[in-house]
Amino acid sequence: MNSKTAxxxxxxxxxxxxxxxxxxxxxxxxKVIMLTRRALPKQNHPKLKQMVVDFAKIDVLPLEAIDDxxxxxxxxIRKAGSQEAxxxxxxxxxxxxxxxxxxxxxxQFILVSSVxxxxxxxNFYLRTKGELEEKxxxxxxxxxxxxxxxxxxxQREESRFGETVGIGLARVLQFALIGRLRxxxxxxxxxxxxxxxxxxxxxxxxxxxxxxxEIERLAKA
Numbered sequence: 001m002n003s004k005t006a007x008x009x010x011x012x013x014x015x016x017x018x019x020x021x022x023x024x025x026x027x028x029x030x031k032v033i034m035l036t037r038r039a040l041p042k043q044n045h046p047k048l049k050q051m052v053v054d055f056a057k058i059d060v061l062p063l064e065a066i067d068d069x070x071x072x073x074x075x076x077i078r079k080a081g082s083q084e085a086x087x088x089x090x091x092x093x094x095x096x097x098x099x100x101x102x103x104x105x106x107x108q109f110i111l112v113s114s115v116x117x118x119x120x121x122x123n124f125y126l127r128t129k130g131e132l133e134e135k136x137x138x139x140x141x142x143x144x145x146x147x148x149x150x151x152x153x154x155q156r157e158e159s160r161f162g163e164t165v166g167i168g169l170a171r172v173l174q175f176a177l178i179g180r181l182r183x184x185x186x187x188x189x190x191x192x193x194x195x196x197x198x199x200x201x202x203x204x205x206x207x208x209x210x211x212x213x214e215i216e217r218l219a220k221a
Contacts, residue, residue: 005031006200007066007101009073009094012040014154015112016072018193023070024048028201033066035097055093058100068108068200069101072193083124091132098136107142108203110196115150115183115211133207143204147192148211154189183211191219 006023010016011034023032024045033049034040035058043050053061071094080086098109117129136144195218199210202221210218 004029004067005033005065007063007069007097007106008032008034009069009071009097010112011036011072013072013074014152014189015149015192015196016070018154018190019070019072019196020048020193022194022197026197026201028197029068033063035061055096056088058093058096061100063100063104066101066104066106068110069098069106070110070196070200071097072112072196074112077125086125087128091128091135094132095135098139098141102140108145108200109136109139109141109143110145110147110200111136112147112149112192112196115148117148137207144207145196145199145204146207146209147196147199147215148183148209149187149192149215150184150212151186152189152192153186182213185212187212187215188219191215195219195221 006029008016008020008023011020020032020034023029024047030047031049032047033051034043035051035053035055037052037055039050039052051061073089073094075086075089077083077086080089094111098106101109111133113133114126114129116126117133118126119130119134121127121130133146192215195210195215198218198221199208
């Protein structure tokens with residue numbers, strides 16, 4: 001069995017569940033540690049170790065040797081309840097986990113961000129995503145893989161009317177999205193999850209950004 005160990009955040013989310021499935025099925029990783037705020041039922045796998053944690057206390061969490069960190073953790077401002085709460089989930093928790101994982105030997109950080117993420121954006125959501133990217137890239141990982149999907153397609157636990165409308169509209173218009181606009185094409189969450197694992201297995205150095213075409217290519221690798 002391969003000795004590589006993966007640490008996963010957000011394994012219950014739309015992208016995270018596919019990333020988790022791929023990690024468990026792929027022989028490249030011998031162990032998957034999933035940090036979660038509540039234990040996921042029906043997740044009994046010999047490679048999987050679930051750890052129910054308080055992310056606010058991640059800096060003292062006892063871990064073990066880690067190779068790669070996969071982060072699909074995220075929420076919405078509506079669900080979080082405020083911009084401050086949103087920042088805790090989408091920026092502070094992933095960043096604190098990244099710093100903690102370095103203490104246990106992590107070499108790569110694989111992040112699901114957003115198309116148009118920019119620390120200088122006027123849009124709060126995109127600015128928060130961009131800030132996280134920027135801060136992660138200042139840390140001492142050998143490689144940081146940043147995935148910037150547009151509209152994610154997949155079955156969610158909660159139906160969001162705005163997202164449903166957006167997905168439908170994006171599908172209708174996707175063939176008009178050519179050239180630089182291709183990055184705004186809707187993409188299957190399953191493809192993003194698979195691409196995250198493929199990128200980690202390929203390795204690399206420094207910060208690498210993946211948008212629509214690169215994500216689809218990796219998903220098929």
